[in-house]
Structure formats: C-alpha cells, structure tokens
Amino acid sequence: MTKPVITGLPADFVWGVSTSSYQIEGAVKDDGRGPSIWDKYCRLQGKIGDGSNGDIACDHYHRWAEDVAILRELGIPAYRFSVAWPRVLPQGRGPVNQAGLDFYDRLIDGLLEAGIEPWLCLYHWDLPQALEDFGGWTSRDTPLWFADYTALVARRYGDRVSRFATFNEPNVFTLFGYSFEWAAPGIASKTAHLKAIHHVNLAHGDAVAVLRGLVPTAAVGAIHNCQPVRPATAAPEDGAAVGLFDEHWNLAFADPQLLGHYPPRIAEAVEPHVRPGDLARICRRIDWFGLNHYAPIWAKGDAGRMWGFAFGGPPEGTPYDDPGAFRDQLLSLTRRYRLPIYVTENGKGTFDKPGEESLLNDQERIAFHRDYIEAMAEAARAGADVRGYFAWSLLDCFEWGSGYAIRFGLVAVDPETRDRTVKASGRWYGEVVRG
Numbered sequence: 001m002t003k004p005v006i007t008g009l010p011a012d013f014v015w016g017v018s019t020s021s022y023q024i025e026g027a028v029k030d031d032g033r034g035p036s037i038w039d040k041y042c043r044l045q046g047k048i049g050d051g052s053n054g055d056i057a058c059d060h061y062h063r064w065a066e067d068v069a070i071l072r073e074l075g076i077p078a079y080r081f082s083v084a085w086p087r088v089l090p091q092g093r094g095p096v097n098q099a100g101l102d103f104y105d106r107l108i109d110g111l112l113e114a115g116i117e118p119w120l121c122l123y124h125w126d127l128p129q130a131l132e133d134f135g136g137w138t139s140r141d142t143p144l145w146f147a148d149y150t151a152l153v154a155r156r157y158g159d160r161v162s163r164f165a166t167f168n169e170p171n172v173f174t175l176f177g178y179s180f181e182w183a184a185p186g187i188a189s190k191t192a193h194l195k196a197i198h199h200v201n202l203a204h205g206d207a208v209a210v211l212r213g214l215v216p217t218a219a220v221g222a223i224h225n226c227q228p229v230r231p232a233t234a235a236p237e238d239g240a241a242v243g244l245f246d247e248h249w250n251l252a253f254a255d256p257q258l259l260g261h262y263p264p265r266i267a268e269a270v271e272p273h274v275r276p277g278d279l280a281r282i283c284r285r286i287d288w289f290g291l292n293h294y295a296p297i298w299a300k301g302d303a304g305r306m307w308g309f310a311f312g313g314p315p316e317g318t319p320y321d322d323p324g325a326f327r328d329q330l331l332s333l334t335r336r337y338r339l340p341i342y343v344t345e346n347g348k349g350t351f352d353k354p355g356e357e358s359l360l361n362d363q364e365r366i367a368f369h370r371d372y373i374e375a376m377a378e379a380a381r382a383g384a385d386v387r388g389y390f391a392w393s394l395l396d397c398f399e400w401g402s403g404y405a406i407r408f409g410l411v412a413v414d415p416e417t418r419d420r421t422v423k424a425s426g427r428w429y430g431e432v433v434r435g
C-alpha cells in the first residue's frame with residue numbers, strides 16, 4: 001500500500017495515536033478504583049450490542065508497558081490517553097486513591113523514557129458513579145468537583161505533561177447519554193440534557209482556569225467531534241432537521257467555549273439554566289482545538305425522537321467515508337475559531353472477526369488513513385492551521401454500545417489472552433510517521 005502524499009504540513013507536525021481509559025484499561029476493581037457510570041450502564045439489559053463491558057477491556061492497566069513498547073517500536077512520537085476520574089478519586093471527590101495516581105505516574109514516566117510525548121485528556125466519558133448519584137452533569141456542583149479533580153491531576157502530572165485537554169467530545173456523550181440513550185447514564189430528558197450541556201461547558205471553563213493557574217506553561221485544548229450534517233434524503237423533514245442537529249453536534253460546546261455564545265436554538269432552550277456571568281466563565285482562551293472526525297452525519301427528521309432528529313444513512317450510492325468532508329471541516333474550523341487544530345481522532349471501524357485475514361492485513365484501514373491524511377495535507381495547503389494527527393486507535397478496544405464488535409485498532413488484541421499483534425496498518429502508520 002502506498003504512502004500518502006504529504007506536502008504542506010508544518011515541520012513540527014505532531015503524529016500520534018489516541019486511546020481512552022474505560023475503553024482499554026480494564027482492572028475496574030483493582031487497587032481501589034471506584035465505579036464509573038459506564039460500569040453501571042454496561043450492566044443494563046440490552047445496552048451493549050454484544051453484552052460486554054470494560055471490566056477487562058485490553059487489560060492496559062496491567063499491560064501498559066507492552067503498549068508503550070509497541071509505540072516505541074513503531075516510532076509513534078505522541079500518545080493521547082485519558083485519566084479515569086474514578087481511578088484517582090473513587091468517589092469523584094474526597095479521598096484520593098494513591099494507587100490510581102501511581103498508575104498514571106508509571107505510564108507517563110514510561111512514555112517519556114521511550115521518547116513519546118504524553119497528551120492527557122481529563123474526561124473521556126467515565127464519570128464516577130458516586131457523582132452520578134448526586135445528579136452527575138445535571139448538577140451545578142459537578143463542575144466544582146471537576147475543578148478539584150483537574151487540580152489533583154495538574155499538580156501531580158504537570159511537571160511532566162504539557163499537553164492537556166479538558167473534555168473529549170462533549171456533544172457525543174451528552175446527546176447519546178441524555179437523549180438517544182445510547183451512552184451512560186442513559187437518560188432521555190430534555191431538561192437533563194440541557195443542564196448537562198451547560199454544566200459541562202462550565203466545567204470546561206473552570207478546568208481551563210485551574211490548568212492555567214497550576215501549569216502556566218501547559219498548552220491547553222478541548223476536543224470536539226465535528227462532522228458536516230447533511231440531509232439523508234430530499235424529504236422536507238430531513239432538510240428541516242439539519243439546523244438543530246448541526247447546533248447540537250457542532251456548535252453547542254465549541255461556540256460558547258470559543259466565541260462566548262450558544263448557537264441560537266440552543267441558546268433559547270438552555271436559557272433557564274444559565275446564570276449571569278456563566279458565559280464568561282465558559283469562554284476562556286485555549287491554545288488548541290482538538291478535532292475528532294470520522295464521516296458526515298446524515299440527518300433525518302423524526303418526530304418520535306426527543307429533538308425531532310435522528311441519524312440516517314448516506315443516500316444510495318454515496319460512500320460513508322468522505323475525505324473531502326474532512327478537508328472542508330479543517331478549513332471551516334480554521335476560519336471559525338482561529339486556533340491551531342490537532343486532529344485528535346480519525347480512524348476506520350471494521351467488523352473483522354478473529355481468524356479472518358482482514359483482521360491483521362487491514363488494507364481497508366490503511367486506505368482510509370491514507371486518503372484522510374492526504375485530504376488533511378490538502379487542507380493545510382489551502383490554509384487550514386492543522387498541526388497534528390492522532391490515529392484512533394492504538395488497540396482494538398471496547399467500542400461503547402457496540403462492545404468489541406467494531407475494531408479501530410492499529411494493533412489487534414486477542415479476546416482470550418489479550419496478546420497484542422501489530423496489524424499491517426500499524427506498520428504502515430509507523431512508516432508514515434517516521435517518514
């Protein structure tokens with residue numbers, strides 16, 4: 001498989017891979033970790049396609065050194081991971097779990113010794129269940145607990161980590177968690193959803209302030225999942241669904257965080273939960289925009305859904321993947337927010353089964369990354385301020401509501417032994433980044 005044509009990217013372009021705590025760590029009861037909302041959600045009947053959970057996942061908690069060795073062997077210069085809040089604060093607040101903090105010490109030190117830059121994300125969806133029991137993101141207190149958690153992480157790792165992100169994809173975990181019921185905590189309520197949107201935004205702003213105070217040299221960012229929203233068909237109701245879907249998906253977090261206001265329809269809906277001064281608390285200067293991008297969203301009007309919109313599929317004959325949409329997204333984000341962009345996730349989900357040739361010889365994944373990397377370089381040449389690319393993901397891991405059925409990894413993980421095998425895509429990506 002050919003290498004991508006990459007010209008026009010800055011000389012200090014950052015190449016990396018991404019993971020997240022609940023999806024890979026396992027060890028949910030080890031060394032004092034507290035329960036997260038995903039531990040509970042996975043046990044609700046019918047929520048996870050294959051009935052699985054993250055109890056063991058990739059057992060990264062025990063096998064992290066092997067994973068760092070793979071990164072080093074492939075020559076990957078940067079690694080984005082998330083800290084599990086319930087591992088370091090089992091109740092979400094109060095007593096600190098030293099063993100949990102020690103785990104991330106070992107990981108960070110191991111990365112640095114291997115010459116790999118750690119990129120630390122504070123929140124990739126695993127809220128401590130103890131805080132959910134107090135209302136979770138529907139409570140105005142949760143941003144305060146998040147600020148305390150941020151301070152703990154900043155004090156502990158700020159001497160070695162200089163890249164921090166606040167939230168991973170607040171749009172996805174709020175929309176799926178409080179409307180579609182596809183993610184923890186699995187509630188469907190407009191009021192809960194709107195409160196969650198606003199409180200996560202407050203938590204983001206507070207966390208930026210904490211990080212600035214405690215690690216003044218840190219480069220602080222936030223990670224958003226942005227995709228163009230298009231009508232699934234020419235039906236008027238699908239066209240009508242696009243506007244609100246786009247506000248929820250693309251603007252509900254990035255706009256208030258970076259421009260200081262909500263998009264119009266969300267502004268009206270969220271207004272009862274906004275207090276004077278809140279938008280100034282949310283909108284603080286950050287250093288980079290993290291973009292997670294996969295494929296366009298095809299909107300359908302659906303009166304049976306909470307907000308009147310649903311996910312459709314691409315029209316007949318239109319491919320699901322669309323590197324051109326990625327190029328355009330990078331350009332439009334550069335114009336809208338004027339921040340350096342790091343692509344913090346991009347990858348291809350496939351349904352290979354153990355034993356199938358395509359599991360390890362994953363040419364489809366290679367073609368995807370090649371086409372998207374080329375589209376990114378094209379965007380850079382056209383003026384997009386893109387500074388880095390992180391493939392999703394290092395390992396085949398727990399893919400939320402789909403369990404282990406969908407694989408995004410550059411490295412396969414045996415479901416029984418958890419042994420790792422680097423796929424063709426991993427070797428290919430290593431060559432690309434070393435080149």
Ligand code: BGC
Pocket residue numbers: 020023168169172225292345392399408
């Ligand atoms: C999330 C990841 C997820 C990936 C693939 C993103 O929405 O941040 O946790 O595994 O997409 O679906």
